[in-house]
Amino acid sequence: xxxxxxxxxxxxxxxxxxxxxxxxxxxxxxxxxxxxxxxxxxxxxxxxxxxxxxxxxxxxxxxxxxxxxxxxxxxxxxxxxxxxxxxxxxxxxxxxxxxxxxxxxxxxxxxxxxxxxxxxxxxxxxxxxxxxxxxxxxxxxxxxxxxxxxxxxxxxxxxxxxxxxxxxxxxxxxxxxxxxxxxxxxxxxxxxxxxxxxxxxxxxxxxxxxxxxxxxxxxxxxxxxxxxxxxxxxxxxxxxxxxxxxxxxxxxxxxxxxxxxxxxxxxxxxxxxxxxxxxxxxxxxxxxxxxxxxxxxxxxxxxxxxxxxxxxxxxxxxxxxxxxxxxxxxxxxxxxxxxxxxxxxxxxxxxxxxxxxxxxxxxxxxxxxxxxxxxxxxxxxxxxxxxxxxxxxxxxxxxxxxxxxxxxxxxxxxxxxxxxxxxxxxxxxxxxxxxxxxxxxxxxxxxxxxxxxxxxxxxxxxxxxxxxxxxxxxxxxxxxxxxxxxxxxxxxxxxxxxxxxxxxxxxxxxxxxxxxxxxxxxxxxxxxxxxxxxxxxxxxxxxxxxxxxxxxxxxxxxxxxxxxxxxxxxxxxxxxxxxxxxxxxxxxxxxxxxxxxxxxxxxxxxxxxxxxxxxxxxxxxxxxxxxxxxxxxxxxxxxxxxxxxxxxxxxxxxxxxxxxxxxxxxxxxxxxxxxxxxxxxxxxxxxxxxxxxxxxxxxxxxxxxxxxxxxxxxxxxxxxxxxxxxxxxxxxxxxxxxxxxxxxxxxxxxxxxxxxxxxxxxxxxxxxxxxxxxxxxxxxxxxxxxxxxxxxxxxxxxxxxxxxxxxxxxxxxxxxxxxxxxxxxxxxxxxxxxxxxxxxxxxxxxxxxxxxxxxxxxx
Ligand code: ADP
Numbered sequence: 039x040x041x042x043x044x045x046x047x048x049x050x051x052x053x054x055x056x057x058x059x060x061x062x063x064x065x066x067x068x069x070x071x072x073x074x075x076x077x078x079x080x081x082x083x084x085x086x087x088x089x090x091x092x093x094x095x096x097x098x099x100x101x102x103x104x105x106x107x108x109x110x111x112x113x114x115x116x117x118x119x120x121x122x123x124x125x126x127x128x129x130x131x132x133x134x135x136x137x138x139x140x141x142x143x144x145x146x147x148x149x150x151x152x153x154x155x156x157x158x159x160x161x162x163x164x165x166x167x168x169x170x171x172x173x174x175x176x177x178x179x180x181x182x183x184x185x186x187x188x189x190x191x192x193x194x195x196x197x198x199x200x201x202x203x204x205x206x207x208x209x210x211x212x213x214x215x216x217x218x219x220x221x222x223x224x225x226x227x228x229x230x231x232x233x234x235x236x237x238x239x240x241x242x243x244x245x246x247x248x249x250x251x252x253x254x255x256x257x258x259x260x261x262x263x264x265x266x267x268x269x270x271x272x273x274x275x276x277x278x279x280x281x282x283x284x285x286x287x288x289x290x291x292x293x294x295x296x297x298x299x300x301x302x303x304x305x306x307x308x309x310x311x312x313x314x315x316x317x318x319x320x321x322x323x324x325x326x327x328x329x330x331x332x333x334x335x336x337x338x339x340x341x342x343x344x345x346x347x348x349x350x351x352x353x354x355x356x357x358x359x360x361x362x363x364x365x366x367x368x369x370x371x372x373x374x375x376x377x378x379x380x381x382x383x384x385x386x387x388x389x390x391x392x393x394x395x396x397x398x399x400x401x402x403x404x405x406x407x408x409x410x411x412x413x414x415x416x417x418x419x420x421x422x423x424x425x426x427x428x429x430x431x432x433x434x435x436x437x438x439x440x441x442x443x444x445x446x447x448x449x450x451x452x453x454x455x456x457x458x459x460x461x462x463x464x465x466x467x468x469x470x471x472x473x474x475x476x477x478x479x480x481x482x483x484x485x486x487x488x489x490x491x492x493x494x495x496x497x498x499x500x501x502x503x504x505x506x507x508x509x510x511x512x513x514x515x516x517x518x519x520x521x522x523x524x525x526x527x528x529x530x531x532x533x534x535x536x537x538x539x540x541x542x543x544x545x546x547x548x549x550x551x552x553x554x555x556x557x558x559x560x561x562x563x564x565x566x567x568x569x570x571x572x573x574x575x576x577x578x579x580x581x582x583x584x585x586x587x588x589x590x591x592x593x594x595x596x597x598x599x600x601x602x603x604x605x606x607x608x609x610x611x612x613x614x615x616x617x618x619x620x621x622x623x624x625x626x627x628x629x630x631x632x633x634x635x636x637x638x639x640x641x642x643x644x645x646x647x648x649x650x651x652x653x654x655x656x657x658x659x660x661x662x663x664x665x666x667x668x669x670x671x672x673x674x675x676x677x678x679x680x681x682x683x684x685x686x687x688x689x690x691x692x693x694x695x696x697x698x699x700x701x702x703x704x705x706x707x708x709x710x711x712x713x714x715x716x717x718x719x720x721x722x723x724x725x726x727x728x729x730x731x732x733x734x735x736x737x738x739x740x741x742x743x744x745x746x747x748x749x750x751x752x753x754x755x756x757x758x759x760x761x762x763x764x765x766x767x768x769x770x771x772x773x774x775x776x777x778x779x780x781x782x783x784x785x786x787x788x789x790x791x792x793x794x795x796x797x798x799x800x801x802x803x804x805x806x807x808x809x810x811x812x813x814x815x816x817x818x819x820x821x822x823x824x825x826x827x828x829x830x831x832x833x834x835x836x837x838x839x840x841x842x843x844x845x846x847x848x849x850x851x852x853x854x855x856x857x858x859x860x861x862x863x864x865x866x867x868x869x870x871x872x873x874x875x876x877x878x879x880x881x882x883x884x885x886x887x888x889x890x891x892x893x894x895x896x897x
Pocket of ligand 1: 407
């Protein structure tokens with residue numbers, strides 16, 4: 039603390055609502071309003087040397103919203119030792135500026151950005167320096183300024199006053215009272231030592247302010263302290279206030295002692311018990327059984343259960359009341375009743391009039407494409423609108439992962455203005471998971487559906503039962519049939535996932551809507567319109583900050599994903615966004631933590647810091663939330679993702695479109711197309727031969743149907759061995775002295791189905807003829823023993839898969855021609871589709887030089 043302070047003739051003014059800053063006191067202010075933020079920015083933050091501002095008390099008796107000009111400028115204020123006590127006197131509605139204030143210097147500044155608004159705020163720690171008079175207050179400009187004159191005593195004035203006998207007497211009196219206060223406080227806490235030092239070192243007229251500032255007095259008293267410009271007046275005022283404070287501490291102590299002495303043992307116990315109860319209530323573990331049961335009963339009553347349930351519940355409740363808490367069954371009975379009263383019997387999301395156009399808009403806004411699917415959903419909703427109580431079927435979305443099944447369901451919920459709950463049934467083996475356990479079972483729990491209802495707390499949510507095909511059955515019952523029971527009388531639930539493994543009776547209750555995979559063009563559009571904005575938002579970034587150009591998205595689609603849906607595309611985009619966020623966080627400017635903190639080392643301040651938590655330094659960390667990052671760094675130019683960044687973040691490309699060429703290198707290998715739960719897939723078939731006894735070995739987790747296809751294929755090839763020029767003459771056994779091994783790579787994935795028939799034959803012909811199959815060609819089709827090629831399912835998905843792998847030619851059964859209408863023209867334009875009626879047609883197309891058999895016949 040400097041002994042004399044030079045004040046400029048003009049100061050920026052920060053109003054201090056219903057509080058006073060006294061010289062020597064330290065306050066911490068949080069500035070959030072535009073005016074105060076501007077003031078701090080221009081007067082303190084941007085300055086190199088220590089800035090000085092004036093703190094002017096303002097009497098504001100009106101509600102903040104009624105006097106925006108002033109209440110705006112001071113936001114949250116806090117004072118060294120608590121605030122003033124008369125801030126809520128509501129006498130008049132206007133604002134008074136005091137004409138005397140205190141110049142203050144910033145000890146510490148910190149800047150923060152509020153989430154999510156991005157508003158800049160400052161926390162300023164100020165030290166009061168000396169009084170001033172306001173000569174002229176100017177309200178022009180963004181914040182107030184004032185022409186001022188200092189009220190600080192000059193050196194000569196000070197010397198004069200120090201020799202004044204009245205002053206000497208008053209200072210002695212003040213010091214004695216202050217000393218007394220310190221010793222009383224010392225008994226309570228051990229902070230006196232340093233304060234005593236203060237008494238010796240700081241000039242007494244300053245001490246007066248410091249002491250008064252450290253305890254709670256009314257605004258009026260604070261003002262009169264501020265107005266005590268004359269040193270003698272100030273000292274006597276301070277002595278009076280310190281003395282009063284001292285007395286009040288003494289009185290409070292006396293009362294406590296008295297009360298303690300008067301309490302009898304039983305009263306003490308009672309008091310302790312009351313306290314314990316209060317603590318327990320506060321902690322939420324009230325075990326006072328009686329109260330507890332009464333509370334439970336109240337809860338049951340207000341749950342609004344239907345009549346028949348209520349009867350059951352109240353009977354159970356009576357039974358519970360008679361039981362001891364330790365008794366077996368007590369807790370499960372209680373848990374049951376708790377659950378019953380927690381369920382949303384009456385609480386429902388408000389039913390709005392269903393506007394189909396709004397629903398359509400919602401679906402269109404959330405999802406690109408999927409025209410047919412959306413149409414089906416709208417039809418479904420239309421039926422519900424016409425006949426709200428119709429037991430409409432349950433919707434069942436079927437399709438590979440990441441095609442938007444879950445998000446469609448949540449859009450339906452949004453369109454209906456209902457809550458949405460997703461219940462995953464993957465891995466559920468126990469029917470109790472669906473139906474719930476028997477109530478008497480120890481540790482019994484409700485089924486997942488009821489649990490879901492309890493969680494969303496409304497009785498009419500849109501429920502998504504995810505992975506319904508992944509339930510299994512074992513000794514503990516069959517979840518699927520439990521589900522059937524649960525779902526049958528219900529409606530407006532949404533179902534999700536693959537059609538195949540859902541038991542037919544269950545499937546029967548559902549309206550299946552298939553969602554096929556997307557083409558790369560569709561994926562690109564989905565990414566640009568939906569995924570990128572969402573990913574940026576999730577990472578607190580915006581396009582002003584990070585841009586992912588179309589070409590880079592295409593690159594990610596081609597080289598880093600090979601899926602029917604867009605889930606891993608979304609994941610990859612998120613990885614890019616994360617990397618960008620990290621980059622931002624790294625180059626984040628370091629916020630100057632303190633400006634001019636040397637004042638902090640004075641014993642006075644140290645003491646205060648220990649005493650009062652309110653003065654402690656607080657630095658709002660920057661970039662706590664990602665959102666802050668973009669808000670803070672909006673000015674910097676956007677980071678544009680390029681190929682180098684893609685490779686750096688996502689690693690070397692995973693797919694390059696040359697995979698088939700690299701794998702189809704020897705005779706015996708052929709590319710097939712299959713349909714899996716992940717959509718269409720490319721499936722390699724590898725055949726190999728070795729010395730043996732004419733056996734056929736099959737590996738790759740194959741199901742019965744595919745094994746039979748292999749048998750059929752081998753039989754067909756053997757029967758035509760001579761025609762195909764695989765043996766020199768008819769009747770010679772192709773398998774003489776050798777075994778055949780056929781393997782379907784990706785050995786861990788179970789495979790089944792008839793559609794590998796043509797691929798198996800082609801692989802075998804290639805193996806025996808020692809000619810390579812064209813690596814740019816993939817095929818699918820079932821084959822009869824006589825060589826007819828039969829149509830298969832999932833054509834669109836399979837063709838999309840071939841396209842993803844960069845395959846150029848696809849051989850399909852002729853009868854699948856009709857399915858090509860479903861395939862997007864942009865994909866078809868890049869593929870040569872070859873239709874086959876018989877196996878010979880397939881072989882003709884599969885080899886560079888055509889079918890060996892045809893060649894033979896040409897000769
Ligand atoms: P599923 O439930 O079919 O496995 P999700 O619904 O979880 O897939 O979809 C994965 C992600 O892809 C979600 O973020 C979803 O919003 C997005 N998505 C999928 N299809 C589309 C689409 N047609 N338009 C916009 N976003 C889509």
